[in-house]
Amino acid sequence: MSLFSFQISTELLPWLLLLPLLLIFFKTFLLRSPKNPPPCPPRLPLLGNFHQLGSLPHRSLRDLSLKYGPVITVYLGSVRTVVVHSPETAEEVLKLHDSECCTRPKLSITKSFFYDGLGLGFTQWGDYYRDVRKLCVLELFSVKRANSFRNLREEELSRVVDSLSDSAASGSQVDLTEKLVKFVAGFTCRMVFGLSFLGSGIDNERFLEILTEANRVIGKFAAEDVLPVFGWIIDRISGLESSRRKSFTDLDTFYRKAIDDHREKKKTEEEREDLIDVLLKLQSQETKLGSTRITDKHIRAILMDVFVAGVDTSAITMDWTMAELVRHPRVMKKLQTEIRERVGEKGKVTYEDLESLVYMKMVIKETWRLHAPSPILIPREAISKFKIKGYDIYPGTRIHVNTWAIGRNPDVWNDPDEFIPERFVDSNVETKGTSFELLPFGSGRRGCPAMNVGLSTVEFTLANLLYHFDWKVTEEVSIEEAPGLTSHRKHPLHLVPLNVIQRKF
Numbered sequence: 343m344s345l346f347s348f349q350i351s352t353e354l355l356p357w358l359l360l361l362p363l364l365l366i367f368f369k370t371f372l373l374r375s376p377k378n379p380p381p382c383p384p385r386l387p388l389l390g391n392f393h394q395l396g397s398l399p400h401r402s403l404r405d406l407s408l409k410y411g412p413v414i415t416v417y418l419g420s421v422r423t424v425v426v427h428s429p430e431t432a433e434e435v436l437k438l439h440d441s442e443c444c445t446r447p448k449l450s451i452t453k454s455f456f457y458d459g460l461g462l463g464f465t466q467w468g469d470y471y472r473d474v475r476k477l478c479v480l481e482l483f484s485v486k487r488a489n490s491f492r493n494l495r496e497e498e499l500s501r502v503v504d505s506l507s508d509s510a511a512s513g514s515q516v517d518l519t520e521k522l523v524k525f526v527a528g529f530t531c532r533m534v535f536g537l538s539f540l541g542s543g544i545d546n547e548r549f550l551e552i553l554t555e556a557n558r559v560i561g562k563f564a565a566e567d568v569l570p571v572f573g574w575i576i577d578r579i580s581g582l583e584s585s586r587r588k589s590f591t592d593l594d595t596f597y598r599k600a601i602d603d604h605r606e607k608k609k610t611e612e613e614r615e616d617l618i619d620v621l622l623k624l625q626s627q628e629t630k631l632g633s634t635r636i637t638d639k640h641i642r643a644i645l646m647d648v649f650v651a652g653v654d655t656s657a658i659t660m661d662w663t664m665a666e667l668v669r670h671p672r673v674m675k676k677l678q679t680e681i682r683e684r685v686g687e688k689g690k691v692t693y694e695d696l697e698s699l700v701y702m703k704m705v706i707k708e709t710w711r712l713h714a715p716s717p718i719l720i721p722r723e724a725i726s727k728f729k730i731k732g733y734d735i736y737p738g739t740r741i742h743v744n745t746w747a748i749g750r751n752p753d754v755w756n757d758p759d760e761f762i763p764e765r766f767v768d769s770n771v772e773t774k775g776t777s778f779e780l781l782p783f784g785s786g787r788r789g790c791p792a793m794n795v796g797l798s799t800v801e802f803t804l805a806n807l808l809y810h811f812d813w814k815v816t817e818e819v820s821i822e823e824a825p826g827l828t829s830h831r832k833h834p835l836h837l838v839p840l841n842v843i844q845r846k847f
């Protein structure tokens with residue numbers, strides 16, 4: 343009896359092993375195929391169209407859309423995904439059908455990095471999400487709150503200007519890419535942790551190191567998200583799972599210490615309220631998110647979003663802008679003339695000056711058009727059935743907006759690959775999510791809730807760097823992109839600052 347049953351099981355073994363694959367095949371190709379889907383390039387069993395994406399998916403998808411049209415279906419493994427590539431189709435997704443696709447897919451990173459959906463960016467739509475978003479918009483990222491952090495930004499920037507002045511005096515080259523990311527991280531740390539925590543033992547350099555590592559790890563593709571049955575095994579073998587776990591634990595430990603520290607220490611009168619103070623106050627007032635009161639875990643999840651979503655996006659915007667400016671001396675000169683004429687001999691650009699720097703706003707728009715910080719917006723997922731451009735979109739479909747492709751769409755822009763800020767003269771294209779040809783902050787219910795903070799950082803910093811210094815190029819400035827969730831330049835920007843106007847702040 344035992345021998346017989348052993349024989350049966352060895353005969354069945356190969357079939358048992360094949361069963362999950364067959365199930366995926368049936369589910370993918372036979373059962374779930376919608377009737378009128380957007381066109382899909384030929385795909386492979388199991389991999390789907392995955393092999394066609396390459397290391398810079400926004401570019402490969404744009405190339406596919408040139409052949410198949412502005413709305414395409416691609417299968418990432420077994421996951422049906424629709425990608426849109428034109429302002430009209432982006433508007434259908436982000437405005438017309440916003441409420442039907444404003445949830446996020448359940449990604450492995452949500453669970454392992456974003457506290458299982460307790461934050462904002464990777465959280466599924468529902469009462470809980472609506473409450474966290476409301477809390478963030480009203481309490482953390484409001485215009486009033488953003489204005490209250492202006493002095494912090496100015497103080498942090500004065501350090502950067504001083505250090506650049508030293509480099510200018512000695513004629514030495516600086517790694518501007520690194521300086522910019524350190525500056526934004528430093529400012530964000532002070533906005534979140536406040537000065538007392540920074541003074542009491544947090545190691546700024548170490549924090550930046552683990553944040554950089556977190557962004558690298560988050561940008562990595564997880565097999566579990568496209569091969570639901572056995573992808574997790576691949577992630578284990580490749581080491582992705584353990585590097586995510588380590589990176590998460592490193593950041594989480596910082597947040598725990600910061601929260602404990604805030605509870606223990608009483609603030610002096612002069613110390614400004616930081617974001618942890620705000621969140622702890624709401625906790626003590628027994629504010630509810632969904633049906634639960636705010637716990638420390640909710641606070642840590644919100645902090646994760648602030649650091650992951652806020653630092654990289656602002657820093658890379660400034661990095662790309664400076665790279666394009668040194669590659670286009672005409673634009674650089676025109677912009678510096680605008681800033682220096684407006685500001686005169688004041689010795690600093692103030693926030694009040696920013697409104698009048700019209701050409702600078704065009705330069706930033708042009709940078710975002712060519713180098714969208716989030717070249718493909720964070721994925722959405724269809725909640726109910728609707729149509730895009732007449733094609734059926736079924737519940738459960740993942741939806742991506744390729745903002746990089748829209749920015750270079752020749753039907754929308756003349757000379758789409760050229761850097762020409764003047765294209766925005768007399769144009770009503772703006773950046774806050776109502777012009778679907780330019781979407782640096784996304785749009786709709788999932789659009790960036792902190793654009794005031796991001797825009798202030800970018801404009802104030804760039805204006806000051808261009809007011810105080812001229813910039814000498816000593817090596818070719820590459821605009822090659824690095825792979826990742828956000829669009830980094832591949833090589834650091836090395837420039838020599840030349841001191842022109844001394845700092846008076």
Ligand code: HEM
Pocket residue numbers: 462463464475647648649651652653655656659715716719720781782783784785787788789790791792793795796797800
């Ligand atoms: C120039 C700077 C910034 C840019 C270009 C930017 C861009 C974006 C983009 C493209 C999205 C995704 C929108 C979508 O999926 O439709 C997003 C979401 C988000 N951003 Fe920003 N962002 C910036 C600054 C910030 C800052 C400073 C913070 C926080 C302090 C922040 C927090 C968030 C959060 C929490 C989300 C997720 C929103 C949600 O899913 O509900 N961002 N941002």
